[in-house]
Amino acid sequence: MAHPQAMQPARPPRTRTARPKAPDYLRPRMLSYLLFDATGIVYLLAGLVVLRAVFALASGPAAWQAFVADLHHPGYVAFHLLTFVSAVFVGVRFFRLFPKAQPARIGPLRPPPRPLIHAMLYAVWIAVTAFVVAAMVGVIP
Amino acid sequence: MADGSKTKTFIVTRFDPDRHEAPTTETYEVPVRERWKVLDALNYIKDELDPTLSHRWSCRMAVCGSCGMNVNGEPKLTCKTSLAEYGDTVRVEPLANFPVVRDLVVELDGFMDKFRAVKPWIIKAKERAVEEGPHRQSPEELEVFRQFSMCINCMLCYAACPVVANEPEFLGPAAIALGHRYNEDSRDEGARERNRIFRGEGTIFSCSYANECSEVCPKHVDPAAAINQAKFRAVLDWAASFVTSGPREE
Amino acid sequence: MRKLLLQLEPVIWLLFGQGILIGTLLLTGWGLVLGVLLPLGMVPEEALSYDRALRVGGSLLGRLVLLGLAALPLWKEAHHLRSLSIDFGGAERDVWIAPLLYAIAALGSLLALVAVFRIPFPG
Numbered sequence: 001m002a003h004p005q006a007m008q009p010a011r012p013p014r015t016r017t018a019r020p021k022a023p024d025y026l027r028p029r030m031l032s033y034l035l036f037d038a039t040g041i042v043y044l045l046a047g048l049v050v051l052r053a054v055f056a057l058a059s060g061p062a063a064w065q066a067f068v069a070d071l072h073h074p075g076y077v078a079f080h081l082l083t084f085v086s087a088v089f090v091g092v093r094f095f096r097l098f099p100k101a102q103p104a105r106i107g108p109l110r111p112p113p114r115p116l117i118h119a120m121l122y123a124v125w126i127a128v129t130a131f132v133v134a135a136m137v138g139v140i141p
Numbered sequence: 142m143a144d145g146s147k148t149k150t151f152i153v154t155r156f157d158p159d160r161h162e163a164p165t166t167e168t169y170e171v172p173v174r175e176r177w178k179v180l181d182a183l184n185y186i187k188d189e190l191d192p193t194l195s196h197r198w199s200c201r202m203a204v205c206g207s208c209g210m211n212v213n214g215e216p217k218l219t220c221k222t223s224l225a226e227y228g229d230t231v232r233v234e235p236l237a238n239f240p241v242v243r244d245l246v247v248e249l250d251g252f253m254d255k256f257r258a259v260k261p262w263i264i265k266a267k268e269r270a271v272e273e274g275p276h277r278q279s280p281e282e283l284e285v286f287r288q289f290s291m292c293i294n295c296m297l298c299y300a301a302c303p304v305v306a307n308e309p310e311f312l313g314p315a316a317i318a319l320g321h322r323y324n325e326d327s328r329d330e331g332a333r334e335r336n337r338i339f340r341g342e343g344t345i346f347s348c349s350y351a352n353e354c355s356e357v358c359p360k361h362v363d364p365a366a367a368i369n370q371a372k373f374r375a376v377l378d379w380a381a382s383f384v385t386s387g388p389r390e391e
Numbered sequence: 392m393r394k395l396l397l398q399l400e401p402v403i404w405l406l407f408g409q410g411i412l413i414g415t416l417l418l419t420g421w422g423l424v425l426g427v428l429l430p431l432g433m434v435p436e437e438a439l440s441y442d443r444a445l446r447v448g449g450s451l452l453g454r455l456v457l458l459g460l461a462a463l464p465l466w467k468e469a470h471h472l473r474s475l476s477i478d479f480g481g482a483e484r485d486v487w488i489a490p491l492l493y494a495i496a497a498l499g500s501l502l503a504l505v506a507v508f509r510i511p512f513p514g
Contacts, residue, residue, distance in 0.1 A: 001480075002237065002238050002305075002306040002307070003306060003307050003308070003309050003480065003482055005309035006238050006239070006240075006251075006305060006306055006307070006309055007238055007239045007240060007247075007248070007251035007252060007299065007305065007309070008240060008248075008251050008309060009248060009250030009251040009253070009254055010250075010251075010254050011250065013240065013242065013248050013250065015158050015242060015243075016158040017158070017240035017241055017242055017248050018156050018158075018163055018164050018240065018241035019163075019240070019241075020237065020238050020239050020240055020241070020306070021211075021234065021235075021237050021238070022237060022238065022303075022306045022307075023214075023216075023237045023238065023300065023301055023302070023303060023306055023353070024214035024215075024237075025303075025478075027214060027215070029353065029356060030303070030351075030353070033303070033350075033351045033352075033353070034475070034478065036350070036471070037349065037471045037472070037474045037475040037478065038471075038475060039471065040467065040468040040469070040470070040471030040472040040475065041468070041472065043410075043414065043418070043464035043465070043467050043468040043471075044464070044465060044468035044472070044495075046418055046421070046422070046464055047414075047460070047461055047462070047463075047464040047465045047468065047499060048499070050421070050457065050460045050461040050464075050503075051461045051499060051502060051503055051506065053457070053461075054448075054457050054458075054461055054503060054506040054507055054510065055506045055509075057441075057444055057445065057448050057449075057457075057506075057510050058506050058509035058510045058511070060441075061441040064441045064444060065441065068439045071425055071429065071439075072429070076425070077425070077426055077429060077430045078426075079426070080421070080422050080424075080425035080426030080429075081422070081426030081427060082422075082426070083418060083421065083422035083425075083426060084418075084419060084422030084423050084426045084427060085422075086418075086422075087415050087418040087419040087422055088419060090411065090415050090467075091415045091416075091419065093350075094350075094411055094412070094415065097350060097352065097365070097369065098412075100363065100365070100366035100369070100370075101366065101369030101370055101372075101373065102370065102373070103325075103370045103373055103374055104285040104286075104325060104370075105285065106377070124416065125415075125416055125419065128416040128417065128419075128420065129416070129419045129420040129423065130420070131420070132417060132419075132420025132421060132424070132456070133420045133423060133424055133428070135447055135453075135456075136420070136421070136424045136425075136434070136438065136439075137424060137428060137433065137434050137435070137438050138434075138435050138437060138438030138443070303478050304474075304477065304478075306478075307477045307478060307479075307480060307481070307482050308477060308482050309482070340397065340400060340401065341397065342397070344397055344400055346400040346401075346403075346404050347477075349471075349474035349477075349478075372404060375401065376401040376404060376405060379401045380401075
């Protein structure tokens with residue numbers, strides 16, 4: 001059911017009205033949207049894992065080794081796989097919206113054509129990911 | 142069937158506030174013809190099967206915005222929606238998120254309130270005198286907002302939006318798109334006022350990127366684009382408001 | 392509280408926007424390495440050693456990236472979980488859910504900032 005006051009007029013209507021019904025949450029597009037919001041949980045936990053990593057690095061070799069050992073744990077691996085999948089899902093959905101969310105003009109500046117923004121976003125995404133992977137895997141000494 | 146029609150079953154919401162506690166449904170068997178739209182079936186029900194059915198419609202050609210309803214869970218203009226898209230059973234309900242007045246008719250005053258709230262008219266600091274002649278606007282200036290002026294107020298976007306369902310104060314897609322249309326109009330000087338409204342109780346920042354509004358819009362207005370452009374503008378305006386005052390501010 | 396939230400919306404939205412943009416850009420690589428490459432044995436032992444981690448993570452760019460990775464996803468999270476709460480009929484509880492979620496994000500960001508400064512400088 002929708003909120004009982006959804007789309008309620010400021011002045012009460014002349015006859016009794018029935019309570020608004022909510023949109024159907026089980027449709028595929030809606031489920032995709034709810035999933036998009038739910039990735040917030042994954043992002044929260046991922047942020048906390050990185051926080052732990054930074055604290056471990058600051059605390060010394062022992063704490064860091066303990067952290068790295070935990071990273072090999074199947075639970076952590078599965079979670080990071082989920083993080084990767086969530087990040088891709090969020091990125092694809094967000095990048096679809098980003099080009100059309102640019103105002104037509106700010107002062108003298110105009111945004112580039114939407115397909116170009118789209119391509120640029122993907123290029124930056126791939127570049128940053130490659131950089132992070134290279135840094136973590138040891139390609140960068 | 143002999144005359145080329147086949148029968149489809151329509152499950153239609155019925156609600157009479159004098160007789161029912163809450164909405165119920167009634168089932169009708171309708172011999173549908175080729176190329177019929179949902180509206181044709183509803184009119185057949187009213188003409189031939191049950192004259193007590195109440196539903197709104199007018200132009201029959203997707204320009205007036207009267208005939209919006211939820212068909213199989215999806216907000217649609219019934220005059221534009223072909224029955225060939227559906228199987229043997231079609232569920233017709235009033236637009237979601239709106240209070241129901243009767244059968245398939247919903248209360249629209251709530252939308253009118255939100256509509257008025259965004260001041261959908263040209264605002265000038267000083268009204269232009271008749272002797273000064275008309276405003277001049279280039280095709281490029283028109284193109285900036287033309288898409289957002291195509292709204293027919295059918296309210297399918299309100300029926301689709303999960304935020305409208307849950308936050309009664311939210312201005313909603315059509316109202317925000319219209320306010321943004323005026324903010325982007327080169328003739329208008331009311332952006333400071335409208336952006337304050339956008340950041341107020343009806344806050345446009347409640348939009349959570351479902352994009353449902355743009356998915357269902359029959360006129361390709363793309364309200365999601367308008368709302369998200371408006372957010373950016375509202376933030377810029379918020380920052381600017383610390384430094385300058387608007388054209389009509391004291 | 393609602394008035395305060397409304398006044399802070401532009402700032403919250405900017406942080407959320409960066410959380411989703413930069414946060415997603417950075418998290419993809421982090422998740423790919425630790426969720427796919429690591430179990431496939433493609434991450435050498437040496438790469439994650441303390442000395443190397445200190446060198447890479449302790450560099451200026453490294454600290455900035457770690458700060459972004461730790462703090463920015465929290466803002467995306469806060470905003471989206473708030474939306475999710477509202478999607479499930481949570482308009483009334485929003486008045487305490489929103490400050491709670493944003494406070495967690497703010498606290499996490501602060502801790503991240505502190506931690507990034509506490510990484511010992513190499514050499």
